[in-house]
Amino acid sequence: GVFEKKINLKDAISEISNTKEKITAQLIVSGATQKAKRTRAISILNSIFGFSIGLKSEFGRNILDCFVETKDIKKELLNLVKILGAGGLIFVPMDKKSEFAEELEKFLIENGIKVKAFLKPDKKTFEDFKSGNLDALIGMVTTRSPLVRGIDLPARIRYAIFGGVPKFVVRIKIEEFHPTKWLMLLNNLQQAIKEEYKKEYQLLVANLIKIKTLNTEQLEAVRKALAENKNLEGFLEFVRKVALSGLEFFKKILKDEDILKAIRESPTISFSEREGEYSFLIPDSIAYIQASGRTSRLYIGGVTKGLSVVIIDEKKAFNSLKKDLSYFEDIEWKNLKEIDLKKVIEEIDEDRKKVLLSLEDKLRVEETKIALKTRLFIVESPTKVKTIARFFGKPAKKRYEGLIVNEVFGANSLLIITSSKGHITDLSEEEGFFGVEVKETFIPYNEPIRKCAVCGKEIEENEKECACGSKKFTDSKPRIEVLREIASLVDEVIIGTDPDSEGERIAFDLCLLLKPFNKNIKRARFHEVTKKEIHRVLENLEDFDLNLVKAQLVRRIEDRWIGFSISPVLWMVFKNKRLSAGRVQTPVLGWVVERTKKLKEKEELISLKLENGLQLQFRAKKGTYQKISKEGFVEIKKVKTFKEEISPLPPFTTDTFISALTSLLKIDAGEAMQIAQKLFESGLITYHRTPSTTVSSAGISIAKEYIFSNFGEELFKARKWETEGAHECIRPTKAIDSQKLRNLIGLKILRFPVPFTEREMRAYDLIFKRFIASQMKPSKVEKIKFKILAGGQEKEFEFVNKVLEEGFSKIFKLQEKNILALKEGKTKILESKKKTVPVFYPFTYSEIVSMMKEKGIGRPSTYAKILEILKRRKYVKEVKKSMLVSTVLGRKVFEFSQQNFSKYLHEQTTKKLEEDMDSVETGKKKFEEVLREIFVQVKEIIKNNLEKGVEYPNLSLVRF
Template sequence: MASARAASRGVYRYLCPNCGGPNSEERLSRGLPCPRCLPRLPRKGVSGWTGLARLLRREGTLGAGVKAMASLEEEARSLWRFFEKAVGSPPWGAQRTWAKRLARGDSFSIIAPTGVGKTTFGAAASLFYACKKGMRSYIVLPTTTLAANVARKLESMVESTGCGRVRLLVIHSKLKTSERREAMERFEKGDFDILVTTAAFARKYADRLSGYRFRLVFVDDVDAVLRSARSVDAILKIVGFDEEAIEKGLEVLRLQREQARLVGLLQSQREEVREEARKKLLEVKRRLERLEAEIEARRGRTASLIVSSATGRPRGARVRLFRVLLNFEAGGRGDIGLRRVIDSYTHPTDGVAEKVVELVRRLGTGGLVYVPIDMGVEYAERLAEELRRAGVKAEAYHAKKPLELLDRFAEGEIDVLVGVANYYGTLVRGLDLPARVRYAVFAGVPRHKFGSDIGDPHPSRLLRLLSILAESRIEEVASAARSHMGRLRRMLRVLSPAALQMIAERVARGEVEGGYDRQVLEAYQFLREALARDDVWESLRELDVGIVREGGRTYILVPDPATYLQASGRTSRLYAGGITLGLSVVVVDNEPVMRGLMKRVSWMAEVDWRRFEDLDLQSILREIDEDREKVRRVVKGLYRGVELVRTALLVVESPNKARTIARFFGQPSVRLLPGGGRVYEVATGDKILMIMASGGHVFDLVVRVDGRDLEAAGGEPEHAIFGVLRYRLGGNGAAAYTPVYTSIKRCLDCGYQFVDEASRCPRCGSELIRNSLSTVEDLRRVAWEADEVYVGTDPDTEGEKIGWDVALALRPYAPDIKRLEFHEVTKKAILEALSNPRSFDDNLVDAQVVRRVEDRWIGFTLSPLLWCDFWPRYCKRVLEEYGEKRPHMDRERCAKYKAYYNLSAGRVQTPTLGWVVDRTLAYRKKVWLYRVVHDSQLLFAVRSDDPEVPESVKRVLDNWVKHHKKTGIEPWLDVKAVVEKEEWTALPPPPPYTTDTMLRDANRLLGLGSAEAMRIAQDLFEWGLITYHRTDSTRVSDRGMQVAREWLETRFGGLAGQLYRPRRWGEGGAHEAIRPVRPIDVERLQLLVEEGVIELPGTLTRRHLRLYDLIFRRFMASQMREADALRVVYRLRVPELDGYTLTLERVVEIGRPGDAEGVTRGFTLVWPYVRPQPRLVEGREAWIRARVEGRQVPKAYPYTEGEIVEEMKTRGIGRPSTYAKIVETLFRRRYVIEVSREEGRGAGFVVATSRGINVYNYLTEELRSADEEEYGGRIAGILRRVPSLVSEDRTRELERQMDMVEKGDASRDDVLESVFNEISDLALLLNIEHPIKHRSRAEGNTQGNTWVSNFVACAVKSPEVSRVWGAGVG
């Protein structure tokens, strides 16, 4: 946290945890209330909320905020103390978090690994409410055995806590008849405090159970609860919701869908559609608020529901009722997301079965053996028999076998289970025995087998085969396959497994009932027709699939990576404290299928394949066994006093990024918070991670400082200028600055963002306002639950400031807050960042403060001059010059507005506008261009304004062109071309992209505007597809080089070693170039998204794909060998132009002759934007005939958007995070527009409008000679200094100073003082600034000045300024 000083470093409104008023940065950093609530700072630290409440109570200032938190904390601590007494050890982090949620009355889904003590917590909490609060609880378990175990555990806890009067009732199927009769009688009478039953009992007796009021319902079998609509209704009734509440919940779901539809209509181009949508949206919003308030009132009278994580992905409206009524969605385990497996393979010298037996005997007990699905249960049985004959206690396990086999395996009575590698099989998905399963052996590569008749038309099965045909070189087949894939993928996302199976059965019978059935039938028929073609089979042989002949028929063997990852994942499970190490061995029975498996697995997870024979097997097995011993000790409770699992809140900026990160670790549980926020919860082994989005900036500078702000800031400020307090320090002229921040409001109707303390949008008057305070409250709510908080905002100065603001807001609620920095959104990057948190960098925060304050000061000082002084002058000129008939973009506005408030000026914006203006003016001037062309090839060109070309040459060319125009005779020249040099040279590849070069090429090659390109790049980054896109570094990390190597090996096979040339490009620093994060090219990315292997939180559009492809190709090129290029240097001599001589250089060949494989083409194999030119002559020299063309051309062509960004980088103004914003502002202010090129191809030109030219001239020229008679002598003198404020040199110098602040070589206050000194006279004289102590200075200089009076009267009408200007501080 920042160091203290006499005046606060910042003030934040609404962040006092006690009264909700303004609070200083220093107090927030210590977790303390504002000075009004706590005038005297405590000498010692305050112990928690209860300690703070005692302190404030003594002051007589205890407010609702601290009082509520102290009450919650005391309730949670009571449960913690009771838990420790019941269990014999204090609760772990996860259990403390659950206790806090219960204290608040929340319902939630538990995501936690084995050994964390979910059931123990449920039992202890139930006993706490029964013993200490006199409240009932209900525990629901999946099996009779578990119900009996929990009953014994509760009896032990009763004895430990002295709660002998608690009535415990356990009902399960193993009770004797008399015991069950007695239990049911007690149940009917309500003679219990804690009820323990199975899920089947809960469903059967839901109506009776709903008659009891429970404080806690703990369900350890959420899959059973979510199985059907009836099950969902049953549990909701038990919790306390009646039929009416459930119907209201369903109505909320319907209205939410309607709300989403109407929000989409607000983007319509038709005003009447938008207006109608606004009206309906307000009506829907009111109905939703009413229903949600009624549900919230009902929720306050219901039990807290805790459910364990789900193994599947439940769907349907009834399941979504949990989200509406109880504010959570159940999550699932991360079977693929979290794995720690040694992945290996081996080639058998004898048969596969013999190799499996050999491996199992070497690896020992605790193994799973998987046979390919096409080999079936019979082969699994035979293999188990062979293992038994070899002395291994093995059993085949499948659907027809008793469940007790799993129990015997878990107890060690069976060494190995043999099953089928079926994605939905019990041994693949449902087995979770971290203390028992050590390794997995695959008796053949996991795959699917398809014949030409296709077989079972299950949609998921068809999708797998379609994904193979989508890679076919036969375009019509590949295109059709991709089309069917998209339809089936959408179907799989919305339909349940049961519904999909019913569709498959109907299609197999030839019964088509609806659209989904028809889509499946069409895909089925397409596949059958495709596999009847010989050319399709030939194309399949080129892919990594197996083609086998059996019984006179041909089959395709398609690798099954999902089943491999699921099955091998049984060996690596989460437990309290980590993830167990596992070993997987694939016995290869088909080499192409194995290659395909390895390739496809790499697209889904980071897997490093190794030969089994190369493993240090002894050390691996030793580590595997050590992990199992840890699990056994955890389960037995032998780690008392050791914190194995902690809870952590991770705050990122965008909801997209939050969802992407959460999905790395499985299917997250989701909680909906009162402020509208979502928190995603996943387990990582030693942490339970809660991930939330801040939505970007949550605070911005206020427009007007008030008395409460001054009270929080402390000291005696001299001025308050545009939301920043200035303090004079001593007599040496030094000053300190305190920014004052408030929450950001955003209009959901028009999108306008503002900081005014208003409930209506200042622009459109809409009441649909989103206040970032609701986000802050949600973040605080979750931060209080967590053991630690990590802030993972973007890795730049802006991200550091956003994170700092979030940390200050959360500090009173979370004592342990750290910064995470990651440059790519991948699981590995996130885990590495979690392992290496850092403190906040004050220098980065200060640099962003300087940037924001400087932007505010310059903008608020200069923009009013444009609104109220420039606009009337400009309009007078427009109306005089254009009259009523000639068109002009601003004629109607000039007639309508005396002042125009949609104008702005900025330090970077203005010089950038100047470059566009200069080019635009040059574009209007014409010069002659003479082109000398041979065989449609340009030999050379001469411009009439080129000082390097002799005037005699220009005169001859000019005469010839004029003669041609007069006579129509084509002018021809004889040119002698001599080859001076011809050599093979190495053409180097381009470096990977930085922000400016990416924006340049996105504009030049794709036609994307800079703002649009940045938005698309932001999506690609947040979706985990590229590294951070705001960077000026070309550095490539080791991981980046590995990505390039892996893709080159996949794409070019054996040639990869000759093509791969790893390059670092840049050294040092944490930032990296823009690159793909995985070795997946654009074609593969599209297929994987359609196949559902990669799930993105947004829609992948054609523009996303094009930009990704550009970034991907550029990066791969940067890591490839140089291209061998044949360079020819020609000397050209033109006798008819006074012997004019010049040199011409061309690359005429790329890649050496005879190189059929193309290795010598190097990087140009993937970067197609470097092309050879034709030879000029054959042989060493020749005379050639050339035609002269002449025409007038612009003196200079306008910039493209990409060139503007490139110019900003070259000239040293702006930063990667601001390039696109500056250009976007110029367009939004209508200072510039885009026009098409004359030839109609490529990025459009950016030209300055009349408005833009006049704005620039006003700021840089007209004010330089401000008239004393018009403005008054004093003001005119100050206005003449305005051009220096926005000069390119001053802007570049300020950028340099901000860089120094970022590096710690300059202080933020010194830089802000230099800026203040530039604008202070202007601000004071124009009566903009709020002088606190020296009011007379401003009044003395402006009294009686008519221009100032008129100017202020005009400016205060602006929505942005009306609350800024005026006397004193509000």
């Protein structure tokens, strides 16, 4: 039974633990397949040795990617081989078929080139090329080609030539139905799809993603059923229906003249029509990366330089290839005729000489870039670890006492990547004055932080139970010990926590903890988790910013001192040790309390449908509806039609993002920030805790690329939206909209460490559209403005009547009224209804966060946290969707705090403190000066409380 299985599992774990202790040797396993990863034997070895199988990485590319245009591919190819010499790979696109490869072989041999087609694995041909008996090999450019995936000869392979753009043909035919190829085609066609077909397009994409794992046998069965018009059963019947709906969709859109025009005019869609049959050319970007990658390989001197030349046979296909590659590689294409080819060849050959010397162990040390340098790279979260590790290939994973590390090879080092899992220390509750030694200066005492063993949340002071209900806590001491052990074994420690004051504090804590074990510790700051950015920061490491650290220390010490000085009073009065007060949480609680008091006030929400077709809704005092019903008409006055230019909103900051997303998804602020965190750590958006709307030049380039491609250059208008500070707005890291993202994930062109939910996709869509709109021209509209007199009440209305000239409204649709003519005078009411509603609604998360930003209390990193604390303390509760009201306890605590501590917890006091912290962050004010002011206030609070009989621990260190 289950009990016996548990006993057996415990025995097995105990035996593994005992076996580990006896291991004194290292085991190195090398193989050519990943299939072993799923076997029981490998699982047992993983448990014993604490590792997982990794893949050999491509180590980055050191390739000059070039193109050349010609009318004669064969002659151009012959000319290139003669110039470049031996050591080449020649690739033929799949649309030209293997016959063209054989034609090339014959043509080149006739012209004195020693070459052979390598269309299937052939040991003799391989050895002839390796030994120099052959100048070049010819193969097909597909991920299944032996020339693309099976050759690693850094000393021999110097260049790759593509006899045409890497691509294949997709035909809309039953007998060629293939889910993955159709997905690739739909991905190519996306920008040509009209709004009326969008939902159908999205459904087809979603269904094709569900069925793309079909094996060959299943695919043939479906094709046969389609050809014979027969039904199938179960999953295969679903596949058959998806295929039929796909065929119908393609037929429909390819009869639409607007779509055909868009396809013909598109710079990236290649298609042809013959006797009603449509064929499309789809670029094979993955095959290009793998094939060209044969020219640039890792050796002890670094990564060899390679040359890749694409002979363009189809301009649109080449444009499409460049676009697809931009989603996962940063390639700068060069025209072959504009480069110094002689110099490039010299650099390539110099590297090959070094490879040969290294094979003979004759390469001088100063000529090597890799000298077994090891680097421990610490970030905050496991998700970020996975994202970064994937930039360097498939990582090998190891487990050190519960801490998982990913090992990968960079271009010049072995990177050991792991996470601190957030804060690793916090102020002591026992030492000093509430965790701080107070003398001429202020010295914080830190200790390992406590976290819930079940959900991983940090446990606050005096809490005996986590919000999830668990009473099992762990501290970070074992994690610290493991990090110290690894740090002592590496050449360098790099700390890459978040680029704000909180991230700097975590980084500095880690630095202090690891410094005795490794003196070489550096800081890496990145505002986006992308391959380009990570490579950049690893080459440009920085020192720690002590001003940021001090600002965060002020924030934490102030929070601790105020909390520990006021909270005991609340515990005594309310007999509840879960209560707390704070400089930010108390004013925010006050807003909710005051709004809750006003909820009983009611008014009427009146909806009218008029004889002229106009539908209006407005609020009015009680009794207005009765008067309107009695009159039976409204009077329209002061009608004015005018033109106006509407500008887009700036990109998101933390507060505007929380406001928008909580309103859109009806979620709380904490959930909104969790979604943003996941998008950031997966590399899709820039850092999400930011007060700035500033757009970098890289951001403007992303917007420009997308707008030019999808709407035309006339709608692009670059804006920097500059604000003070080094931060940037929240924006996408690539020119990929949410539908394209779905397509690329479905095709496995883009892979992420964690799957995305529909909510996360909608959040990304919101960020993307807001950012792109911010870089588009204003929209010119016709507005209509008028007043109505109804039931003795005068109400004013203003609408966008119609869009006259598109701008950002192309991506953010404006609601148009389309009122043809509106005459002044009395108009009969056809329909009317009334609803009694509150004059004031409860605050939403978005409104509270906006108020915090507007009033200058709280910071991007604390907005969500403050609201979470208020909910956890049961001061406020959520009603309906994302609305907050105060509880009886919340009202009483606030009123008590106002009566006794308003001087210290007032909005203005909090705002001044936030400004002081900003001054510490910028170096304008000393942190000791700010803490001294706070200390005086805290002493005053405690002295007054002691007189009322409140008890405090550890006060002997301070005079009162």
